[in-house]
Amino acid sequence: MSERAHVCIIDDDEAVREALRVLLFAEGYQSCQFASADEFLALESEPEVDVILLDIRMPGMDGMELHKELIARKSKIPVIFITGHGDIPLAVAAIQRGAFDFLTKPFENGELMEKIDAAIQRYRETREALEELEELQGRYSSLTARETDVMMKIIAGYSNKKVANTLNISPRTVEIHRSRVMEKMGADSVAVLVRMAGALGIES
Amino acid sequence: MMLVEPDKDVRLALTTLLENQGWQVAALDNGEALEKILKEATPLAVVCEASLPDKSASNVLEACRRRQVPIVFLGHQTEVQSAVDLVRMGAEDFLEKPFPQARLLKLLDRIAQKHVG
Known part of the structure; x- marks a missing residue:
């Protein structure tokens, strides 16, 4: 030990x-x-x-x-x-x-x-x-409501364009939210973000 | 329901007990036969004597776990450590012989409910 x-x-x-x-x-x-x-x-x-x-x-x-x-x-x-x-x-x-x-x-x-x-x-x-889970929860709770919406769509496999259509915002705004989600969550790929969501018990 | 019990009298008694409760029972006297069957079929549960002459209880448990088949071991008072290890490794329970029949039946009902529900 x-x-x-x-x-x-x-x-x-x-x-x-x-x-x-x-x-x-x-x-x-x-x-x-x-x-x-x-x-x-x-x-x-x-x-x-x-x-x-x-x-x-x-x-x-x-x-x-x-x-x-x-x-x-x-x-x-x-x-x-x-x-x-x-x-x-x-x-x-x-x-x-x-x-x-x-x-x-x-x-x-x-x-x-x-x-x-x-x-x-x-x-x-x-x-x-x-x-690790607590840290992840901390990061997740730092997301704004809109960023959370975008994260849900990303982990469900939506493209930026589809997220934009669904949430009724411009693709450029989605891109900004998306990059903030990835940055705040510390995820360098969608696969990592999906795993994080799984650990947090979040369903898309 | 699969039953593995090398002792002929105990095997017969347990088979009768379980069949009287409406279970379909396939009774075996060794672990090798069980492992063969588990490759082909998925019984609802396995009731197995912990000290088999041909297979270790942990091997049998592993074979059941691979098929996600719940297993209940039966054994003797001297096998506390074995009981602890098997339950830690995922056995549903370890009943010390002799056990009240009602205990086994209740346990199997619970397993069946979990399995079906």
Whole structure:
């Protein structure tokens, strides 16, 4: 990992927390620990961590409930469940709900580290994709209403002349709008603009 | 509906269960036969034992995914990691044997509705 990744450990067993902390430290990762779901949720804002290792069975709110709460809060941090009790229905439900992975004790340290790295990698990709989308949304919202109209026609495959006829404006005006759309969106071809529209969920 | 179950008794019991619910069932005892059929046909869903002697569950899953056929695996309690991996890779579900019959039937109804609707 290029930057020091940050792992959050939520487990009521102090010995487990400590063992994980030491392992992660030795592997060059930062970590923070919480002894319960409530302790974690008491934070004012979601901690900036790359992955959460979550114990299923804990007194008070258990790991599954906390995972549901994180989903309700629209958290994107990947969650790896760790449990001493291999339970297929529980594991499958966790994955179907969107948990990144599920690990049954006892496990090899290497196995855990592999899963942590995979989760971190995916989280970084997700964040990058979200940032790109946000930037694209920003560019799209900077278009004027007329430019948006022209963009819709361009991505639908209209020629300048046809856009001009449809919107009842001169072909020269269409050209100007068109070049502004391409410039503002940062698209160097219609194909790129069509892909951008797809990413934005815009239909022509 | 395709069923893949190497154990003859279980295969018969599941076939009867599904047929009684009005499903048309083609029952097989190995993964190779399923993969051959998937090249020609697109069943509504596949119900498959996770530990087949001739094919790995992930191979079977891949063959189903290529044809966009939903698959439900059946397996044993010891296969938690396998269940997790298969569901992550796109299996509809993994039911631990023995499972309540109603659970499988409900799941298949849901899959059928999704498929048709």
